[in-house]
Amino acid sequence: MKIPFSWLKAYVPLTATPAQIADDLVRLGHEVEAVELPRAAVHGVRVGLITAKQPHPDADKLSLLKIDIGETEELAIVCGAANMGEGDKVPVATIGTTLPGGLVIKQGKIRGETSFGMCCSEVELGLADESAGLLILPADAPVGAQVGEYLTLEEAVFDLSITPNRGDCMNARGIARDLAADAGLPFTDISVAEIAVDTAVTTPRVTVSAGQDAPVYMARRIDGITLADSPAWMQASLLMAGMRPINGVVDILNYVMLTQGQPMHAFDADTLHGDITVRSAVDGEDFAALDGRELKLHTGDLVVSDERSVIALAGIMGSAASGVSEGTVNIVLESAFFRPARVSETRRTYAMVSEASMRFERGVDPAVVAMAMQQATALIIDLCGGTSGEIAVCGDAGAINAGRTVSCSLSRIESRLGVAVPAALDVVLARMGFVMQRDGDLLTVHVPSFRHDVTIPEDLSEEYARVIGFDAIPTLLPPLATTAPVRPDRFIHDAVAGGFLQAVTYAFISADEQRLFVADDGLDIALANPISDAMSVMRRSVWPGLLNAARRNLNRQQPGVALAEQGRVYLRTDAGHDENNVLAWLMTGEVEQDQWYGDARAADFFDLKGAVETWLQVRGLNGRFIADDSMQGLQAGQSAKIMVGRAEAGRIGRVDTDLAEQFDIDAPVFVAELNLDLLPQGKQAKFAPLAEFPAVERDLVFLFDRGVSSEAVLNAVRSGGGKLLTDARIFDRYDGKGVPDGKVSLGIRFGLQDAKRTLTQADSDAASSAIIAAMDKRFGAALR
Amino acid sequence: MSEIDSLKAQLESLQSEALSAFDSAADSAALQLLRVHYLGKKGALTEVLKGVGKLPPQERPVIGQYVNQAKAVLSAALDRCEATLSAQGKSARIEAERIDVTLSGRKLPAGALHPVQQGLDEITAIFAQMGFAIAEGPEIEDEFHNFDALNIPPEHPARAMHDTFFLKDLTHGDAAEPMLLRTHTSPVQIRTMKRFLAENGEPPLAVVAPGRVYRCDYDVTHSPMFHQVEVFKVDRDVSMAHLKGVLKHFLSTYFEKDVGIRLRPHYFPFTEPSAEVDISCVFCAGKGCRICKGSGWIEVLGSGMIHPNVMRSVGVDSSEFSGFAFGLGVERLVMLKQGIPDLRLFFENDVRFLRRMGVPL
Ligand SMILES: [Zn+2]
Secondary structure (H helix, E strand, C coil): CEEEHHHHHCCCCCCCCHHHHHHHHHHCCCEEEEEECCCHHHCCEEEEEEEEEEEECCEEEEEEEEEECCCCCCEEEEECCCCCCCCCEEEEECCCCECCCCCECCCEEECCEEECCEECCCCCCCCCCCCCCCCCECCCCCCCCEHHHHCCCCCCEEEEECCCCCHHHCCHHHHHHHHHHHHCCCCCCCCCCCCCECCCCCCCCEEECCCCCCCEEEEEEEECCCCCCCCHHHHHHHHHCCCCCCCHHHHHHHHHHHHHCCCEEEEEHHHCCCCEEEEECCCCCEEEECCCCEEECCCCCEEEECCCCEEEECCCEEECCCCCCCCCCCEEEEEEECCHHHHHHHHHHHCCCCHHHHHHHHCCCCCHHHHHHHHHHHHHHHHHCCEEEEEEEEECHHHCCCCCEEEEEHHHHHHHHCCCCCCHHHHHHHHCCCEEEEECCEEEEECCCCCCCCCCHHHHHHHHHHHHCHHHCCCCCCCCCCCCCCCCCCHHHHHHHCCCEECCCCCEECHHHHHHHCCCCCCCCEECCCCCHHHCEECCCCHHHHHHHHHHHHHCCCCEEEEEEEEEEEEEECCEEEEEEEEEEEEEEEEECCECCECCEECCHHHHHHHHHHHHHHCCCCEEEEECCCCCCEEEEEEEEEEECCEEEEEEEEECHHHHHHCCCCCCEEEEEEEHHHCCCCCCCCCCCCCCCCCEEEEEEEEEECCCCHHHHHHHHHHHCCCCEEEEEEEEEECCCCCCCCEEEEEEEEEECCCCCCCCHHHHHHHHHHHHHHHHHHHCCEEC | CCHHHHHHHHHHHHHHHHHHHHHHCCCHHHHHHHHHHHHCCCCHHHHHHHHHHHCCHHHHHHHHHHHHHHHHHHHHHHHHHHHHHHHHHHHHHHHHCCCCCCCCCCCCCCCECCHHHHHHHHHHHHHHHCCCEECCCCCEECHHHHCHHHCCCCCCHHHHCCCCCEEEEEECCCCCCEEEECCCCHHHHHHHHHHHHHHHCCCCEEEEEEEEEECCCCECCECCEEEEEEEEEEECCCCHHHHHHHHHHHHHHHCCCCCCEEEEEEEECCEEEEEEEEEECCCCCCCCCCCCCCCCEEEEEEEEEECHHHHHHHCCCCCCCEEEEEEEEHHHHHHHHHCCCCCCHHHHCCHHHHHHHHCCC
């Protein structure tokens, strides 16, 4: 919310600098996004009159303008906007001007046509972040004048971010009241002269049948207006506040809302039929809103209606048919207090936000409902002429939040804040409208009606904190708790120790990516409101995210990529849904690069398998890798499920080559994933005496059928090799020249040891014979 | 010449012949052959001793003495030459085995923790050392835990500011209320308190809860997924002064310097009073720079005293107990500490970035 300095000064005689005011506002809890300084920078932007407008010969969207800026020669300017025509006055940045954004205007050619300057929107003048075309200046703007001077743009503007609890501060008046109380300066409301009532003008009668939701509703008819542009000073201040001038009536209502805080509405009286009722909508009732949307309303929605139809969704938006337009001569003004929760619910139901709804939702000051009606009437009659009828009122603004009292013990507030709250602070709170009463430790506070947010003792502690300032609260370390800290898991840390870079990818992926590794079993969880299709489904595997990361890195000329991610995967279950913690790996390209000591080597299955095995081993676990050709997205013959204990805890394999190609990856890609929630607790080892007698090693080489599983071979060696056997492994594997087709040569190295004696030749011969027999029996394998 | 003189002369010439042979031996192996040739069981000296038999018995000891002397001289010379040759051989070997120690070592591939992970680890460690227990919670949440229990009822304007991701056709229990992705780690406050109270009856408890959170907001300075850490403590007589103490200790420890902190009154539905917390700018030491927009202060987190409605939603008597809570954005703190200019770098997973940020500075 933007507030020009002069708006505040209209209520409080502030003498401090804008920077000092900004500091005070921050201390009071009003976040200052920026203090925009005087706009000397727009010097050189002048009021220009468009005398001719022709299409650019070579560009549909550009126009060639002739503009009079009060000099002897008119300027030829090429312009891309569409909202201006001959006779309009617009701001023209002349050659040499430096705009607030830093752009320096030079003579230039646009599509072959020379342009001697630039026509400006609010954006170029630094008045708004976006705009729908050129800023059209009032018709009476003097041609050639400096726009900055004409619009009196030379003043500081506070850009504030008002917290949702302070509806009373979404306007200049509320902010000024806080500043006045804080500084001990007088606060004066804007006075409006008594308005003469024309008895010939009959305001519609007002009935409120949903009294809870609209505790006070006022209407007043004004007849015989001539819709005019609002005066230049008002247009300028609205622009500084970030609001675009539209027409006299709308501008005045916006001005009253921004300064006084009361959202108002104007109906074209000639479109209304009979009296006005504020009521709950009938289920299915039609409403064609001002923004063009056609709504079917629900019971409970608060509406303003005449005798035929709904003319406004209360506090949110008027109807298209009843709005003020060019030809309007008679109007009905509305000023009301609508219950915040009611407005909020309707706003959410129809996703329909307006400046008015934002204020009603946060709670407006009940005292301003009538004040705003008087001020708006006076301003409209002053600008547009006309005469006004009586105000029709239903309800009592004075009853809203009346007599609200909060009482509590002072010591409770002091213990919450950790600092004493001397009675001197009550003076400041009294200036903010609170009626403070102390009786020993008992504090009783009458809360002003505009402070919808103060209802419980803790709210008072916040008010005290605001006026005492957080800096006055000491900084104390509390006594330390004795909770034993939980030892953090080291899942990702151990993966990283294995040479992988930790990745963090989004938890949502595209539906197509989801299908790469998981069949469509109806268990996906999709977002109802995704940012894009690429981020629309909660992932069930981390692999697509890692593949995307791998693609990006390979595109950036990385010879190899080794990534690991710890995160969650999500799926539906019978009970609703589940989140599982997983650890995933991806490896592709070179694992070793060309070096003086060796040649580059591309990653293969066993690089990744080794990483997973080591990772499991570190936590006292053993994985069994069981070949599985049926895993979606993985290449048959190079994929396995990973059993840990009795759980099928993960998968590993080579990504299907067609699938890898979808990620533009030519090199083999290997991926693994472990479900961390399924891993059993690793066992801590028990001590065993270390052997004192020497061990011996023997090698045996057999010819096996090619499809043999080395795990099965080693298991057979271990079970058949006798009780002295300590260890066995495959030390050589060969299926090249000299090995018959369909066969593979495996070299088995096994160790023997006895805890009580040195082994003899006979011992190792016996073990060898046993193993030879076992290989023959189990695999039909012969010594080579 | 007498027999004894002749033997003596024979010995002397043998000794000088041997000494010069030793000196010119090329290596240890040659020297070993010479040792056998002169001093061995069948060596030249033993041959000389064989001539002793021809001498009269009284002269024999004299020659024996000469032979022993020669033996000692030759042995000593052999040892000396042996030592010299071995020293020469070793230095030749050393020279032959000289390497270029500036060549690269055989490196194991180096992994690296993601900078967000490093931040999470550091932050949780600081609180763990202060006695806060680590807790986690689900990312798929219901509206009660994400909003209602935190004093954000459906009509509350703050609820609209949360840019919530809702999940399609996934509801909470039998209710029609849609499930959502948590927008902050504060629901862990609710879940942890409920669990703790069920087990222990009443406070005190102090918890640090790290995790991923989601907001439907995606541009240069917003990521739809990011990380937060929720910190809270509930006990008797917990005050804002304690909140300030914990914040000061945490922020100074994390930034490894004595940072100034400033609390500004703010509004959060789940705390009362609420405060935004600024630190003195870590880039300009508070003098004012581009990063802090000249103010000398940088906003880092939101905090406050837990609202009595939140206490009530978990069944804590707020007239007896009080607590503070704050939530911080991990990416933001890491960016400030490590000078990372762009939020998007965290989620691109460019290995050059990951490697660079993985090396301790
Ligand atoms: Zn700075």
